[in-house]
Amino acid sequence: MDTDWLSEDEEQAWRAFRRLLVALPARIGRDLARDSGLSAADYEVLSTLSEKPDRRWPLKELAAKMEWSRSRLSHHAARMQGRGLIDKEPDPQDARGCLLHLTDDGFAVLEQAAPHHVVSVRSRFLEHVSADELAMLRRLSTRIADLPD
Amino acid sequence: MDTDWLSEDEEQAWRAFRRLLVALPARIGRDLARDSGLSAADYEVLSTLSEKPDRRWPLKELAAKMEWSRSRLSHHAARMQGRGLIDKEPDPQDARGCLLHLTDDGFAVLEQAAPHHVVSVRSRFLEHVSADELAMLRRLSTRIADLPD
DNA sequence: TACATTTCGTTGACATGTCATCAAGACCTC
DNA sequence: GAGGTCTTGATGACATGTCAACGAAATGTA
Known part of the structure; x- marks a missing residue:
């Protein structure tokens, strides 16, 4: 295999996938802002907090769970506190x-x-993916996301 | 199908995919910054410009090609001009x-x-995806990214 | 106990993206 | 060709993320 460049197939697949990487979060984020006035980041914080029965998490643990830096969560939490969330x-x-x-x-x-x-997640994503594709995508996503940083 | 919530499979797949959506661009972006001092956005601008024989694009057309706003490209181009790129x-x-x-x-x-x-793209992504998976991912990505905004 | 080291959350400087607005120029219609 | 309208790129205000540095508190070690 030529390791110096991408084959035509690889190139096209990588291009298409990059488009998805940008477009999908943007669309779902816009829906969220329009419907609820929340950013994707806001939603992630709220929904993760709601998983605990007492709705409380140490900042450190919440940051680790979401794979955010403590700095990022500290800044973001200050803004969400200002909005009373x-x-x-x-x-x-x-x-x-x-x-x-x-x-x-x-x-x-x-x-x-x-x-x-x-x-939003259904209409922009899940509806357009077959069960087989979804299973494959899950395996592939886990495999790659679990690689070392 | 219950349209009010996600099934266990859908939930898990969506979670895994969201992790990938965040982690993969972050890793490749860090590699790029470390190896070449470029951001992913910088690289996209440079490589798209290089596609034209005379290395020139009207800003409007370049923005459309990259699916960026003119404002974003104007800001970014000003910074890249400052660096002589x-x-x-x-x-x-x-x-x-x-x-x-x-x-x-x-x-x-x-x-x-x-x-x-x-x-970087190979070691963080392509190497871990079979030819079948890549073909499926390309079809799926194109299908979803091509949906109306 | 005393002291060095580590960890926690905050902070400020900075980079980058969005949005609304603007002046200049192109375009359209009469 | 005159006048209104649209398009182009620039700009400023703002939101959000990164990074390095910090004070305070916990932890490890003598």
């Missing part, structure tokens, strides 16, 4: 840390947003 | 417009960057 509380286990807490308002916004978001 | 020239066909021109320096940077970038 989340709270910050001192961490009783570690005086350096803080807990991010999904407020009732934030939970209500998430509950309103979720069904629209599902419709 | 490209020039701006008046468009002889349209006094409102301008031509973006790949400089010799820009071309040299692209020539240096390209083989490293190919290695």
Whole structure:
């Protein structure tokens, strides 16, 4: 195999895939902003927080779960706090840390947003992918995302 | 089918795919910055400009080709001009417009960057995808990216 | 205990993208 | 060719992300 360049097939596939990499998140993000006033990042924070019964996560752990830097989450959480979607509380286990807490308002916004978001993911993506393709895509995505950084 | 939520399979596949959507461009972008001091956006501009024999494109057309806004390309081109990678020239066909021109320096940077970038795309992506998977991914990507916005 | 090291979240400087707006020029219609 | 309208690229305000540096608190080690 020529390792110095891409074959025609590889080139075309890589081009097509890059288009998808850009277009799909952009479309779903626009839907989310239009339907619920949330960015994709907002939605990810809210939905991850809502997974815990008490709606609280240490910032460090939430950042790790979402694969965000602590800096990014700190900045983003400050903005979301300003909008009343989340709270910050001192961490009783570690005086350096803080807990991010999904407020009732934030939970209500998430509950309103979720069904629209599902419709968006379906209509922009899932509806156009067969079960076989989806299974393949999942295996492939996991395989590649799990490679070392 | 329940249109109100995602099945377990759909949920898992969507999660895995979203991880890929974030991780793959980030890794390839980091490789590019490390090997050549270019961002993915820089590389896209340089390589698209290099496709024309005279290395010139009207800004409007380049933006359309890359599916960028004119504003984004204008900002980005100004920064790349500051680094000497490209020039701006008046468009002889349209006094409102301008031509973006790949400089010799820009071309040299692209020539240096390209083989490293190919290695990166191979090692982070293509090597881990079979020919069948790649063909399926290409069809799927084209199908979805071609949907209306 | 004392001291060095590590970890936590915050902060500020900066890079990059979006959006609305603008002046200049092209285009259209009469 | 005159006047209104659209298009082009630039610009400024703003949102969001990265990176390096920091103070405070936890942890490890003598």
